[in-house]
Amino acid sequence: MIQRSIATWQDLSWQEELELLVKTPKQLLDLLELGDDLLPAAERAHAVFPLRVTRSFIARMEKGNSNDPLLRQVLPLHEELDNTASYSNDPLNEIHFNATKGIVHKYHGRVLIVAASHCAINCRYCFRRTFDYSGNRMNKMDWQHVFDYVRTHDELSEVILSGGDPLGLPDSTLQWLITQLDDIPHIERIRVHTRFPIVLPKRVSENLVRIFTSSRLQPVWVIHCNHPQEIDSEVSKAMHSAATAGITLLNQSVLLRGVNDAAPTLVELSNKLFRNRVLPYYLHLLDRVTGAQHFDLPEAEVKKIYAKAQASLSGYLLPKLVKEVPGEPAKRIVA
Ligand SMILES: *Cc1c(COP(=O)(O)O)cnc(C)c1O
Numbered sequence: 001m002i003q004r005s006i007a008t009w010q011d012l013s014w015q016e017e018l019e020l021l022v023k024t025p026k027q028l029l030d031l032l033e034l035g036d037d038l039l040p041a042a043e044r045a046h047a048v049f050p051l052r053v054t055r056s057f058i059a060r061m062e063k064g065n066s067n068d069p070l071l072r073q074v075l076p077l078h079e080e081l082d083n084t085a086s087y088s089n090d091p092l093n094e095i096h097f098n099a100t101k102g103i104v105h106k107y108h109g110r111v112l113i114v115a116a117s118h119c120a121i122n123c124r125y126c127f128r129r130t131f132d133y134s135g136n137r138m139n140k141m142d143w144q145h146v147f148d149y150v151r152t153h154d155e156l157s158e159v160i161l162s163g164g165d166p167l168g169l170p171d172s173t174l175q176w177l178i179t180q181l182d183d184i185p186h187i188e189r190i191r192v193h194t195r196f197p198i199v200l201p202k203r204v205s206e207n208l209v210r211i212f213t214s215s216r217l218q219p220v221w222v223i224h225c226n227h228p229q230e231i232d233s234e235v236s237k238a239m240h241s242a243a244t245a246g247i248t249l250l251n252q253s254v255l256l257r258g259v260n261d262a263a264p265t266l267v268e269l270s271n272k273l274f275r276n277r278v279l280p281y282y283l284h285l286l287d288r289v290t291g292a293q294h295f296d297l298p299e300a301e302v303k304k305i306y307a308k309a310q311a312s313l314s315g316y317l318l319p320k321l322v323k324e325v326p327g328e329p330a331k332r333i334v335a
């Protein structure tokens with residue numbers, strides 16, 4: 001392979017940029033000119049859940065700032081290694097709902113499909129950090145079972161592609177999936193949950209947008225943006241092109257200590273999202289997954305921050321504050 005300099009990642013295709021992900025703590029700390037103080041702990045936490053981040057996302061981080069809100073989402077820290085008894089590897093009890101391979105069917109009317117086994121970045125707080133993706137990797141036969149499941153459950157009106165990140169699949173695969181789902185009469189909507197528009201915005205090509213807007217199904221993308229600094233001009237361009245073509249854009253965030261745990265940050269995030277055609281949808285409380293305890297905030301503090309944000313936002317720009325409680329028929333509205 002031709003040796004490419006980091007300075008030219010902007011010119012790469014999205015697939016090439018994925019091949020050039022930063023995957024070691026040393027590389028990330030060097031790029032951000034952070035020295036080696038954090039390195040030994042980062043290496044240890046990285047051995048448990050690997051670091052993975054795009055050049056594009058790194059470019060939006062502030063050099064020399066170890067508390068940068070984007071960096072904190074991806075850098076392994078020693079805090080991850082403190083085990084806390086009330087945290088588990090499967091806090092949402094997904095194993096229980098994972099009856100047909102690739103399918104998580106918890107809620108009425110919609111079904112989630114684990115369509116992809118990787119993400120463009122690994123978020124340190126991810127509740128699927130220990131999900132058995134290899135046991136859920138889908139071949140064509142598995143997909144047939146998924147389509148059969150969806151076809152025989154005629155109470156379903158929406159299929160949600162999740163993962164991993166479904167926009168990491170090739171265009172041809174997405175086109176094929178959408179064509180298959182389009183053929184099932186009771187399905188009205190296709191939703192994807194994705195961080196690609198934020199962490200690798202060049203993924204939002206004209207062709208991708210066309211694939212989602214050329215079928216009978218109404219397309220919804222739920223992007224995942226936690227902090228206003230994540231939205232730069234490239235992200236903005238991607239959002240505008242998807243929205244203009246008719247894709248409904250929603251955002252979900254997770255409330256994270258040290259990242260977005262302040263009312264002004266949440267207010268700025270909502271306003272900036274809407275300026276870029278995205279409606280705030282959910283603000284999630286952290287799922288109590290092992291290794292993420294340092295991101296947690298007491299619920300009383302969360303409610304204070306949320307009430308303060310509410311006082312500064314138009315009603316439709318206030319995301320619903322929710323948490324996931326295993327066994328309940330929907331996400332629980334906290335406030
Ligand atoms: C969150 C979630 C959904 C979607 O729920 P909405 O409230 O409609 O956004 C669907 N299936 C599973 C398994 C989920 O965790």
Ligand code: SF4
Nearest residue numbers: 119121122123126195
């Ligand atoms: S993009 Fe989503 S699924 Fe992937 S690591 Fe981040 S939070 Fe988890």
